[in-house]
Amino acid sequence: MIEYEKIPLFKGVSENELKEIVQSKKKYSKGSYILREGETTDKFGILISGELSVINEDYFGNRNYINKISEGSVFAESFAFSENSIMTISAVAETDVEILWISAQKALRLSAALAQNIITDFAEKNLTMNRKILHMSRRTTAQKLMSYLYSYSKSCGKTEFDIPLRRSRLADYLGVERSAMCSELSKLQKAGFISYKGSHFKIEKPDAE
Amino acid sequence: MIEYEKIPLFKGVSENELKEIVQSKKKYSKGSYILREGETTDKFGILISGELSVINEDYFGNRNYINKISEGSVFAESFAFSENSIMTISAVAETDVEILWISAQKALRLSAALAQNIITDFAEKNLTMNRKILHMSRRTTAQKLMSYLYSYSKSCGKTEFDIPLRRSRLADYLGVERSAMCSELSKLQKAGFISYKGSHFKIEKPDAE
DNA sequence: ATAAATCTGTTGTTTTTACAACAAAAATAT
DNA sequence: ATATTTTTGTTGTAAAAACAACAGATTTAT
Numbered sequence: 001m002i003e004y005e006k007i008p009l010f011k012g013v014s015e016n017e018l019k020e021i022v023q024s025k026k027k028y029s030k031g032s033y034i035l036r037e038g039e040t041t042d043k044f045g046i047l048i049s050g051e052l053s054v055i056n057e058d059y060f061g062n063r064n065y066i067n068k069i070s071e072g073s074v075f076a077e078s079f080a081f082s083e084n085s086i087m088t089i090s091a092v093a094e095t096d097v098e099i100l101w102i103s104a105q106k107a108l109r110l111s112a113a114l115a116q117n118i119i120t121d122f123a124e125k126n127l128t129m130n131r132k133i134l135h136m137s138r139r140t141t142a143q144k145l146m147s148y149l150y151s152y153s154k155s156c157g158k159t160e161f162d163i164p165l166r167r168s169r170l171a172d173y174l175g176v177e178r179s180a181m182c183s184e185l186s187k188l189q190k191a192g193f194i195s196y197k198g199s200h201f202k203i204e205k206p207d208a209e
Numbered sequence: 210m211i212e213y214e215k216i217p218l219f220k221g222v223s224e225n226e227l228k229e230i231v232q233s234k235k236k237y238s239k240g241s242y243i244l245r246e247g248e249t250t251d252k253f254g255i256l257i258s259g260e261l262s263v264i265n266e267d268y269f270g271n272r273n274y275i276n277k278i279s280e281g282s283v284f285a286e287s288f289a290f291s292e293n294s295i296m297t298i299s300a301v302a303e304t305d306v307e308i309l310w311i312s313a314q315k316a317l318r319l320s321a322a323l324a325q326n327i328i329t330d331f332a333e334k335n336l337t338m339n340r341k342i343l344h345m346s347r348r349t350t351a352q353k354l355m356s357y358l359y360s361y362s363k364s365c366g367k368t369e370f371d372i373p374l375r376r377s378r379l380a381d382y383l384g385v386e387r388s389a390m391c392s393e394l395s396k397l398q399k400a401g402f403i404s405y406k407g408s409h410f411k412i413e414k415p416d417a418e
Numbered sequence: 419a420t421a422a423a424t425c426t427g428t429t430g431t432t433t434t435t436a437c438a439a440c441a442a443a444a445a446t447a448t
Numbered sequence: 449a450t451a452t453t454t455t456t457g458t459t460g461t462a463a464a465a466a467c468a469a470c471a472g473a474t475t476t477a478t
Contacts, residue, residue, distance in 0.1 A: 056343055066342065078339065081332035088339055108325055115324050116317055122331035123290035129338045130287065130297055133275065134265055136345050137384040139436075140464065167426060175346040177466050182427050184465095198426090198474085348466070349434065376456060386436050391457050393434095407444085407456090425474070435464065444455070 001049040001098070002071045009046060009074055009121060012113035020110050024101045034091040034099065035076055041087065043101045044080040047073055050097030056089050065172030067128070068094075068164070074121055080104035081118075136175045141184045144174045149194060153203050160202040210258040210307070211280045218255060218283055218330060221322035229319050233310045243300040243308065244285055250296065252310045253289040256282055259306030265298050274381035276337070277303075277373070283330055289313035290327075345384045350393045353383045358403060362412050369411040 004010055010018065023043060028034055034052060035041060047069050054066040054075060066089060069075045079087050081104050107114050135147040148170070153159055163170070171178035188194050195202045213219055219227065232252060237243055243261060244250060256278050263275040263284060275298060278284045288296050290313050316323050344356040357379070362368055372379070380387035397403050404411045 056346070066339075078332045078335035081328055082336055085336060088336075088343060108328065112321065112324075115321075115328065119290055119317065119324065119327055119331065122328065122335065123287045126287035126331065126335060126338070127291055127294060127297075129335070129342065130275075133338065133342060133345070134297060136342070137265070137381075139384075139386070142464095172346075175348075177348070178425095179427075179429095179467080180465050183429085186427070351434090387455095388437080388457075388459095389435050392459085395457070419478100421476105421478080423474105423476070426472085428471090429469090431467085433464105433466070435462100437462080438460095440458085442455100442457080444453105446451105446453070448449100448451080 007046060007072045009114065009117045011117055013111050013117070014113075017111045017114070021102055021107050021114065022100055023103050023106075026099050026101065028093045028097050028099065030093050030096050032093050034093060034097070035087060035089075037087055037090045039087055040084055041076055041079050042105065043103050044077040045075050045091070046100040046102065047071055047075065048098040048100055050093060050095040052097055053092050053094050054089050055092055065169050067132075067173075068169075074118075077104070077118065077121065077125075132173065135173075141174070141176045141181055142188060144176060145181065145184060145188065146193065148174060149201055149203060153201075160200075162199050163201060164199075166199065216255060216281045218323065218326045220326055222320050222326070223322075226320045226323070230311055230316050230323065231309055232312050232315070235308050235310065237302045237306050237308065239302055239305050241302050243302060243306070244296060244298075246296055246299045248296055249293055250285055250288050251314065252312050253286040254284050254300070255309040255311065256280055256284065257307040257309055259302060259304040261306055262301050262303050263298050264301055274378055276341075276382075277378075286313070286327065286330065286334075341382065344382075350383070350385045350390055351397060353385060354390065354393060354397065355402065357383060358410055358412060362410075369409075371408050372410060373408075375408065 004018065013021075025048070034045065037056065049071060051071075052069045052075070054069065056066060069091070075091055076087070079085055107118070131151055135144050135151065138144045138147050149163075152163055153161060165173060167182060168178045171181045174181070185194075185196065189196060192204055194204055213227065222230075234257070243254065246265065258280060260280075261278045261284070263278065265275060278300070284300055285296070288294055316327070340360055344353050344360070347353045347356050358372075361372055362370060374382060376391060377387050380390045383390070394403075394405065398405060401413055403413055
């Protein structure tokens, strides 16, 4: 459970403003849908406790995992700030979660500080998506993996690190099939590009591509 | 050449504010780089005339086309609003272009109206990227194509329409190989799902998936 | 600590994609 | 209007990915 003061979006926002802006606080149990594809929303959410995933499902119910939201992070803001746009994604509770709902328009009207924070949030989220697109647009699974691992390594400044995604999540994230990805991983290890055990990875040739 | 009054981002922004905010106005010739991967920027751009593409290049110089910017649209705002983030993309002039450069921090400080417009812009851009990710995350080229075509058809409310991308751009956009995509297109046509001639498409089975 | 559930790595088979090369069509320049 | 350049569609082949199925490892629940 994160305290309000530690939520990045609330930085510089006064307590009085907060009282006006927060619309509701709700609990959802593990596995339940917090938002569902096809609906619309004029509120966005802040995750107070627990963990949730943003996903897309096709007509057969196959889940495409888009990203993970952790404590203190915002979700569904793109839909809340775009007029009557139907959601193309769903939000699912990975654990029991607690969520703060905030009216998009009210937030803009009542707090300049919050507006600024929202811009920063959007900008960063945009970059995250940019990165995902970059990985996905590589032609082969091996290239997608290397693109992801290099990028992750760079962002944490180490050649040895733990990734936050398990195999099936990583496969979804990169838009590939899990088992095929596993076998590509072991090929990359045999070829000496990387070594790994579970979620712990090491880049063996940091300069090569 | 678009007039300032018609630029969506300037809606509700006074002329005085505009004078303060606009940092410079520059011309670039067809083919030149407007922004280059690896650099940083604290300004964002508005395209006044011409057309530009946002791309990513790999180490061999293969271009991955990310999206097209048309007159009146904003680009590079994610980087400008994220602190010292290195650009992972480049912007290239597709024709001779003219660009308005705006300091991100100045814009936020000097105009509340602009801040609101930036939020809307971000929200919509986010949705655009979401859509691209959705298409790309489909497993086969045929599914990616149908995902794109259905989505486009839905967004313009017709089952018969012209797409704004030529074949090689569409292939880049979907992250697949052009010629393979062409052959998938003709299979889809033979199978009766779609019909097309050039960039003119028709969805033959609007309800099916 | 043990059982149950989930996740991971591997393999063989089928399907799909990338790639290369080229002819036909279309767009652009002169 | 004609020539030149670019784009598109096609095909065959080699490479890669999806899929299915399963054993072993790991994690989670009790």
